[in-house]
Amino acid sequence: MSQALVVLSGGQDSTTCLYWALRQFGNGQVEAVTFDYGQRHRLELDCAARVAAQAGVPQTVLPINTLAALGGNALTETGIPVQDGVDVQTGLPNTFVPGRNLIFLTFAAALAYPRGIHHLVTGVAQTDYSGYPDCRQATIQALEQAIQLGMAYDLTIHAPLMFKSKADTVRMADELGALPALADTHTCYNGVRPPCGECPACRLRARGFAEAGIADPLLAVP
Amino acid sequence: MSQALVVLSGGQDSTTCLYWALRQFGNGQVEAVTFDYGQRHRLELDCAARVAAQAGVPQTVLPINTLAALGGNALTETGIPVQDGVDVQTGLPNTFVPGRNLIFLTFAAALAYPRGIHHLVTGVAQTDYSGYPDCRQATIQALEQAIQLGMAYDLTIHAPLMFKSKADTVRMADELGALPALADTHTCYNGVRPPCGECPACRLRARGFAEAGIADPLLAVP
Numbered sequence: 001m002s003q004a005l006v007v008l009s010g011g012q013d014s015t016t017c018l019y020w021a022l023r024q025f026g027n028g029q030v031e032a033v034t035f036d037y038g039q040r041h042r043l044e045l046d047c048a049a050r051v052a053a054q055a056g057v058p059q060t061v062l063p064i065n066t067l068a069a070l071g072g073n074a075l076t077e078t079g080i081p082v083q084d085g086v087d088v089q090t091g092l093p094n095t096f097v098p099g100r101n102l103i104f105l106t107f108a109a110a111l112a113y114p115r116g117i118h119h120l121v122t123g124v125a126q127t128d129y130s131g132y133p134d135c136r137q138a139t140i141q142a143l144e145q146a147i148q149l150g151m152a153y154d155l156t157i158h159a160p161l162m163f164k165s166k167a168d169t170v171r172m173a174d175e176l177g178a179l180p181a182l183a184d185t186h187t188c189y190n191g192v193r194p195p196c197g198e199c200p201a202c203r204l205r206a207r208g209f210a211e212a213g214i215a216d217p218l219l220a221v222p
Numbered sequence: 223m224s225q226a227l228v229v230l231s232g233g234q235d236s237t238t239c240l241y242w243a244l245r246q247f248g249n250g251q252v253e254a255v256t257f258d259y260g261q262r263h264r265l266e267l268d269c270a271a272r273v274a275a276q277a278g279v280p281q282t283v284l285p286i287n288t289l290a291a292l293g294g295n296a297l298t299e300t301g302i303p304v305q306d307g308v309d310v311q312t313g314l315p316n317t318f319v320p321g322r323n324l325i326f327l328t329f330a331a332a333l334a335y336p337r338g339i340h341h342l343v344t345g346v347a348q349t350d351y352s353g354y355p356d357c358r359q360a361t362i363q364a365l366e367q368a369i370q371l372g373m374a375y376d377l378t379i380h381a382p383l384m385f386k387s388k389a390d391t392v393r394m395a396d397e398l399g400a401l402p403a404l405a406d407t408h409t410c411y412n413g414v415r416p417p418c419g420e421c422p423a424c425r426l427r428a429r430g431f432a433e434a435g436i437a438d439p440l441l442a443v444p
Binding site for chain 1: 284285286287288289291292319320321323324325328329331332333335336355356358360361364365367368369371372373374375
């Protein structure tokens with residue numbers, strides 16, 4: 001029986017968290033869950049599978065067809081362009097799916113429950129540029145409480161990147177030996193590989209590596 | 223713009239809540255959401271659609287394919303018989319999907335958000351025979367907090383049946399003029415119509431009507 005379940009998107013942050021969990025709970029004690037929710041870039045799912053395989057971690061892929069059915073956002077609808085900005089109506093990034101991390105973590109908990117896993121690990125960060133309210137510490141704490149009560153189950157949600165800058169996260173990946181795995185991650189909003197280097201996600205990633213003084217292994221991929 | 227969104231399963235409790243919401247918020251101010259999550263009895267979905275149509279309430283049906291993928295429970299897997307009892311391992315009813323109402327209410331909130339709806343209504347009840355932890359008042363309060371923080375949105379979850387007995391709920395349906403609508407609801411775990419009268423759900427429903435001294439309109443359906 002594993003001790004921890006990592007929500008693995010295939011991106012830089014969740015991959016770093018996977019290696020954090022392996023350090024924290026030990027090899028053979030960690031599993032990963034990836035959500036197939038109709039994301040525009042299927043490449044993310046390939047990246048997540050490669051990262052899990054390379055780390056020797058069992059991965060469960062769970063489908064969620066509800067987010068696409070809710071519709072109206074740039075992350076799942078191909079007709080809506082991703083812009084470097086916020087929705088004028090909501091003040092939120094236009095890639096925002098309301099409560100997305102509440103959904104991901106609750107489904108992760110529902111997977112952890114029958115497996116007797118008591119630790120969830122997520123890569124959300126309050127310091128993230130985006131201001132997503134479902135990435136904040138207060139939200140994660142409230143959700144942990146709701147899940148504990150709603151499932152009558154002792155479950156801790158770990159968010160090891162919560163208060164880290166992108167540069168700190170890069171340094172942490174380096175210390176954890178996770179840098180090679182970051183070559184397999186996906187960040188670019190435009191869904192291309194090698195990454196476009198122009199979109200907000202690419203620029204944020206590049207700034208983090210630059211500030212940490214570490215070369216991004218993704219850019220060394222031929 | 224509507225004021226309230228009711229989670230409508232097609233059962234007795236959520237139907238009663240729909241009429242409570244119409245009384246509370248007014249005609250034209252109420253919408254319904256029904257989840258198609260792979261329930262064994264598709265009849266429930268037909269009932270929910272009929273109830274919404276009869277009440278003149280717009281209904282959104284949202285698919286959730288994740289619960290069936292999580293698997294291992296009697297409500298979604300046809301191979302597992304529903305028993306009158308509890309899982310010996312978990313001490314919970316063997317129809318239990320961990321955190322099901324957390325998921326339903328979070329998706330309902332994600333639907334309410336872009337519509338500017340600030341009130342969710344759910345038929346969960348702490349006094350329910352089943353002991354589901356996700357039906358308890360403390361869970362609903364914690365989830366309301368998590369959703370408010372996670373969506374940065376002012377949202378109230380109403381559970382008007384929370385502390386009512388089944389007999390009280392029947393009396394409430396009577397006062398609200400909801401009894402005719404209860405002829406269209408589905409309760410039976412065995413998924414037959416007219417209901418089997420033998421399963422725990424049928425027996426609980428019958429006891430509620432008997433204690434209230436009111437005839438169940440479902441049993442008068444030819």
